[in-house]
Amino acid sequence: MTSDEKRAELREKIEAGEKRNEERALADRARDAAESATEFVKAHPIATIGGAIAIGLAIGAMTKPGRRVARRGGVLATLFADAALAYGMHAIDRAGDLARDGQDKLEDLGESMAASARSARRDTAYFADKAADRTGVAARSASRKAGRTVRNLRSRITH
Template sequence: MADTEKREELKNRIEAGQQRHADRTVADYARDARDSATAFVKEHPIATVAGGVAVGVLIASIVPGPGRRMRRRATQRGSALAAMLAELGTAYGASLLDSLGHAARAGGDRLEDLGDAIGDGARDLRREAGAQSETVRESARRLTRDVGKKTGRRMRDLRTRIAQ
């Protein structure tokens, strides 16, 4: 019974896979192939250039020709293809480095702006604290003066009462 269930499950899986395969279009396969190739080139630019050069040399050496002149042309075409692939890889690498440079500059600018904002905030807090301390100092001076006046008046009133 267990074998029958396993066969049935396997049969259902195969049918589901065939249905998924039938539902996909050529455009889906082409899109997947494009995405895979782009991802590989982005992850391995040097390997891509080296592979392009190797394929170019291989094609140039395999191309049959009636004579030496034909082989020379095929070799030149293969070399041109390899050079073009190498240039493409170099351009991609330069573009990647340029993008990294822009990202680094943008990050540095953001850090600089953040530092400026923190510095401005600290200066504002220092000014505010200075103003508050000046206000407290002035209040303490006035309070001391007023208490001194009131104490002096009370002492004077107390002396006059004692003297009478």
């Protein structure tokens, strides 16, 4: 296998890995959105039902039969449709706020993890420097002792 073939194969593997990561990230975001929606529905069931009704009425008011009913129902139906539309917009804004809150929490988590990694790197560097210093001290001490021993042996041999 030539180096060009190896590079092409490696490039394909990298692209496949990047694609898997993108799909996984999209799936994670979808799962988070679904969990947030479920939590919101559990926390606010009446508001959710009211929002669904309001959105349905707003969509209905935009269709031809819905406009006909609104004309027949008069001002009250129009006001109700406007209120439903406003409520629907509020619900959409709230969902956007929840998404931004989730993003902020992820950013905070990322910053916390980065700070922990920096701290661990500093601690590791400190301990490595300390070990190097101790090794240097031990080497110098051993060198001095070896020098003394050699001098003592020489002095005994010469006397």
